[in-house]
Amino acid sequence: MQLSTRHLLGIKDLTAQDIQLILDTATQFKEVLQRPIKKVPSLRDVTIVNLFYENSTRTRISFELAEKRLSADTINFTASGSSAAKGETLLDTVNNILSMKVDMVVMRHSASGAPHFLAQHIPAAIINAGDGINEHPTQALLDAFSIREKLGTLEGKKIAILGDIMHSRVALSNIYLLKKMGAEVTVAGPPTLIPKYLQQAFDVNVSYNIEETLKWCDVANVLRIQLERQNQPLFSSLREYNLAYGINRRLLDSIQKEIVIMHPGPINRGVELDSDVADSKQSIILQQVENGVAVRMAALYLLAGKRSEN
Amino acid sequence: MKTILSNEQLQLTIQRLSHQLIENHYPFTDTVFVGLQPRGIFLADRIVSAIETLYPANQLKYGKLDITFYRDDAHKQLHVANQTTIQFSIENKSVILIDDVLYTGRTIRAAMDALIDFGRPAKVELCVLVDRRFNRQLPIQPDYTGKAIDSILSQKVTVDWEKPEVVLL
Numbered sequence: 001m002q003l004s005t006r007h008l009l010g011i012k013d014l015t016a017q018d019i020q021l022i023l024d025t026a027t028q029f030k031e032v033l034q035r036p037i038k039k040v041p042s043l044r045d046v047t048i049v050n051l052f053y054e055n056s057t058r059t060r061i062s063f064e065l066a067e068k069r070l071s072a073d074t075i076n077f078t079a080s081g082s083s084a085a086k087g088e089t090l091l092d093t094v095n096n097i098l099s100m101k102v103d104m105v106v107m108r109h110s111a112s113g114a115p116h117f118l119a120q121h122i123p124a125a126i127i128n129a130g131d132g133i134n135e136h137p138t139q140a141l142l143d144a145f146s147i148r149e150k151l152g153t154l155e156g157k158k159i160a161i162l163g164d165i166m167h168s169r170v171a172l173s174n175i176y177l178l179k180k181m182g183a184e185v186t187v188a189g190p191p192t193l194i195p196k197y198l199q200q201a202f203d204v205n206v207s208y209n210i211e212e213t214l215k216w217c218d219v220a221n222v223l224r225i226q227l228e229r230q231n232q233p234l235f236s237s238l239r240e241y242n243l244a245y246g247i248n249r250r251l252l253d254s255i256q257k258e259i260v261i262m263h264p265g266p267i268n269r270g271v272e273l274d275s276d277v278a279d280s281k282q283s284i285i286l287q288q289v290e291n292g293v294a295v296r297m298a299a300l301y302l303l304a305g306k307r308s309e310n
Numbered sequence: 311m312k313t314i315l316s317n318e319q320l321q322l323t324i325q326r327l328s329h330q331l332i333e334n335h336y337p338f339t340d341t342v343f344v345g346l347q348p349r350g351i352f353l354a355d356r357i358v359s360a361i362e363t364l365y366p367a368n369q370l371k372y373g374k375l376d377i378t379f380y381r382d383d384a385h386k387q388l389h390v391a392n393q394t395t396i397q398f399s400i401e402n403k404s405v406i407l408i409d410d411v412l413y414t415g416r417t418i419r420a421a422m423d424a425l426i427d428f429g430r431p432a433k434v435e436l437c438v439l440v441d442r443r444f445n446r447q448l449p450i451q452p453d454y455t456g457k458a459i460d461s462i463l464s465q466k467v468t469v470d471w472e473k474p475e476v477v478l479l
Contacts, residue, residue, distance in 0.1 A: 002388045021390070028376065028391035037427040041378035070379075300378070305388035 001009065007119050007126040010135035011176035015163040019181060025298035026291070030056065033069070033294055042070035046304050047102045051094070052129070053079040053109040058265050059129050059138070063106050066296035072304075091121055098124055098252050104304065106130075112169075125303045131205050133167050135230060139264050140173035146288045147219055151259055155182040156222065160217035162210065163245065163272045166193045167229040170264045174221060175202050188213040189245060192234040192292055210245050215255045221262040222247055222273050238271050249276035260284055314459055314467070314477040319353070323456040324353070327437060329358040330454050331406065338368050341404045346421055347376040347392035350409035350470045353439050357408060371398045375407075380420040394424075401429040405456075410469045412438040415448035440467050442478060450462065 002016050011019070018134055019258050048067050052060055061074075067074045077097065079085070084093060091304055094105065102124045106116050112132030119126050132134040151157055159178050165171045178185050179202060186205040187194060199206045207213045213218060235241050247261070261268065261273075261283040271274050277283060313412070317324060335341040345354025351374050358372045373396035376390045383456075407421055418436060425434065437454035442461050461467065466479040 001390045021438065025391055028378070031394050036426055036429060039427070041423065042379045042381075154426065304390065 003306055006303070006306050007115070008137050008184050008299055008303060009115050009287065010142050011121060011137045011173045011180070014137075014180070015122065016180045019141070019144070019177060022141055022295065023148060025302060026141075026145050029069075029301070030294040031296040032297075033160075039069050039071060041071045042301055043067070044069040045306050046070075046104060047073040047075070047101045047105045048106060048300070049075045049077060049097050049111075050129075051077045051097075051107045051184060052107055053084070053090075053107075053114070056108055056129070057290045058292065059108065059136075060290070061298050062292040063127075063138075065131060066293050066300055067106075069295055070300055072104075072300070076257075081211055090118070093119060093127065094122055098122055101259075104300070125242050125306065126297060127303065130169055132169065132173075134169055135173045136169040136264075137173050138292070138296050138299060139170050140177040141299065142288055142292040143170075143174055143221060143262060144177050145262070145291045145295050146262065146271065147260070150193070150284060150293065151218060151289070154178065156184070157259065158184045158186070158217045159189045160187065160213045160220045161223065162247070163189045163223035164193045164211065164218055165198070165223070165226045166195055166234075167226040168223045170221075171223055175204055179203065186213050190235055190241070203238070210247070211251065211255065213229055214247075214251065214259060215257065217259055217260060219260040220247070221264075223264065223268060225268055225271055229272065234241060238268075242271050242274075246272055246274060247269075247277050248274040249280070252277060252282065262288060312478045313475055314478050315457060317473060317475055317477065319474065320474055324356050324360055325429060327439075327454050327456060328364070330363065331357065331437070332361060335404065335406070336365070338370055340401055340402070341406065342371040342373065342398060342406060343406050344373050344375050344400075344421075344425065345394065346407065346409040346417065347374055347378075347394070349411075349469065352469070353410050354408040357437070368382050369442050372477075373401075375421060375424055377417060377420040380424045380431065382416060382420065394454050397426055399429055400431045402432045402434045404435065405431045406437055408437045408458065410438065411440045411442065411467050412436070412450070412452055413442045413445060413467075415450035418450050419448050438467050442467060 001021055003016050005013050106129050108126045109131050110131040112134035114131050115126050115128040128137055161171050186207055188207040190211055191208055263285050267278055269272050325345040343358055345351035358370050376392040376394045416468045435453040439456035441452050441455045441458040443458050469476050
């Protein structure tokens, strides 16, 4: 058993078996993380650079921790404070780093397709840690892992993805993954934040009614409103968005059903999610973060295994 | 194909190994058993239940250890990880590592590394069903041996737990 791909650029390129293998391996790594010594020597001979051209807290820390727990050597690069600010191109920066004998690149970039471009030009294995509005594969994998841990399986489960679908790479990766694993997906939010042909392209249900969608689903994955990617106003105000599409305790109590609440973070409290929901027992937001390390360890471990084939 | 241990011989061997362990470790207050995934656990299951049948009052501490992430050939061949369950402390305990076939010694080397990440055992002993005496690549020897055999590199030892029997291919 091994992955069908050399890079992890997106869930789009993975098969259902690949996803299964990553999630199963992550289960074993989660056990490693409960041990007194939370570290294994698997990637002792691997050097990884974390290349972050865009801000990140969770993903960057999670990847770094995953790398360290696998005993890999790591280098961190953030665009601010680097020569990227002096105008060096992406390819030049990466080639310079790779000439120092780096085996794998974990990369976040604000331009969609940046890791795909790099994959065509450099020999190292690449893991996409989020590219623009395209994909964020490890987030979808950790969401799937968390759902599987909570509900036992993904197959046949009803998953709602709520909020800013248009600008969310988490939404796209989740849709790819959930459909491949046989879950039912509904996306819901304001019409201006849901791309027009989503239903035809991905075979997902589209709804503009949050309450109905909550009544339908087993799990609600609430997404962040990405104001930084909206160059024109798509709803009148944050306050109005919260009133029409925000999830609060009163709404959740009214549907008379115990659903699981997820959020990829960072939360805009009082916009898409109110604190009385985010901090409640129904929310598995912090478990998602915990699982993120195990899932990223699995992805790194399996891709490092592919690396030496060449 | 040559049968090394028939079904009947295999039962006797397991009984003998269990008695040797009882002799050295009874009443097992400071002894724990760790079977190696994926194949060693079948022998470990049988040894632990044989001892528990003889001394039902003793609740043995028995765990399973997967060494995939500790292998020294992780980049030559990708192995799928199995479950590790060690629900007790091994600190200052005597640990009996149990595996089916001892060959190059590399699995046991990895197992000792993995084990030490769970604590500092007072002592580690090794119990194997089949010891392929030649072709050892590391200085590792078993403390309890079911059967020692001489085999060459091209041969393969298979333990079939369904029949059960041990054969040399």
